[in-house]
Amino acid sequence: MARALLIVDVQNDFTEGGALGVRGGAAVADGVTRYLRAHPHFYDLVMASRDxxxxxxxxGGHFADGLPDYVDTWPRHCVAGSPGAEYHPALDTSLIDVHVRKGQGVPAYSLFEGTTDEGTSSGEALADRGVTEVDVVGIATDHCVRASALDAIAHGLHVRVITDLIAGVAVDPSAAALAEMARQGGELVPSASIAVA
Incomplete structure (x- = not known):
């Protein structure tokens, strides 16, 4: 039995000043780094996804041809190899064990829709390492964090969403997303409440 931290889409385009910048995104990047540095041996695996x-x-219709509806279509963002697709500089990438890329030619929200640098699916990579419990952090609460947490639950994993290490696009949809995650069996916890061995 192993425990993993899933870091969802902490990228320049999803933080302040980016193509789809979320208020509080830079604080999430900094907070995740501080959290991992404070608890260097708590997780058996740290996995991070990027659009x-x-x-x-x-x-696949993810980028809008005209005006985006911000539901199914979006402005151009996180284009492969662009500065916007890179991790936010406040996120210490030396703390990440496995990198996942998603949305290559298709819409993708969940970390579980991506593949590792070695071409393995995220779910397989977690299973190969015996992961049974995951904590989820990142951006955005009401989109990719939601999708990733729900997919983790569907994969039979015990899921906790660390509520002070996420940032959402909008207040009401983020609250609804958190409520949905909880209904599906996810725990909503602040980082300070996590017992670190």
Whole structure:
């Protein structure tokens, strides 16, 4: 039995000043780094996802041809190899064990829709390491954090969402997303309440 931290999409385009910047995104990047540095041996695995969209085409309709509806279609963001697709500089990438890329040519919200640098699915990579429990942090609460947490639950994992290490696009949808995660069996906890051995 192993425990993993899942860091969802802490990227420049999802933080302040980015193409789809979320208020509080930079604070999440800094907070996750401080949290991991304070508890260096708590997790058996740290996995982080990034949107990594193709530069050409609409990525399966994910990029809007005209005005985005911000539900199914979006402005261009996190284009592979661009500064916007990189991790926020406050996130210490030396603390990450496994990197996941998602959304290459298709819409993708959940970390579980991505693959590792070695081409393994996220779910397989976690299973290969015997992970049974995951804590979820990142951006955005009402989109990719929600999708990742719900997929983790669907994969049979025990899920905790660390509520002070996430940031959402909007207040009401974020609250609804957290309520949905809790209904599906996820725990909502502040980082200070996590017992660290």
């Amino acid at each position: 990594w969209h193709d530069p050409d085409g609409s990525n």
